[in-house]
């Protein structure tokens with residue numbers, strides 16, 4: 507069981523530190539990071555730190571999630587546009603449903619993920635909260 511921990515930590519740069527990739531040729535940005543640019547075909551992409559602030563473009567309140575997430579419902583999942591234009595989907599927390607507004611400013615924060623892994627290790631993930 508312990509041997510699985512290194513795998514988890516190795517994945518942290520992507521899942522927790524919010525890394526994207528930017529094409530050195532055409533400047534296109536991607537999240538999650540890509541190795542080949544779909545726009546221009548270049549393989550010269552560089553990993554970079556995504557901005558941790560953005561605005562809310564749309565959201566959904568999940569009331570009937572998959573069985574393993576039932577105890578967390580309802581929860582909010584939003585489409586967020588980061589300051590550099592990269593869009594991603596993430597859970598939004600620390601906000602009431604009726605306080606959600608289009609274009610509201612959000613920032614990324616690290617929180618305990620929904621579920622513990624099958625090995626019982628608590629996972630962390632990024633979630634977005636109002637500024």
Ligand SMILES: [Zn+2]
Nearest residue numbers: 529532543546
């Ligand atoms: Zn490109």
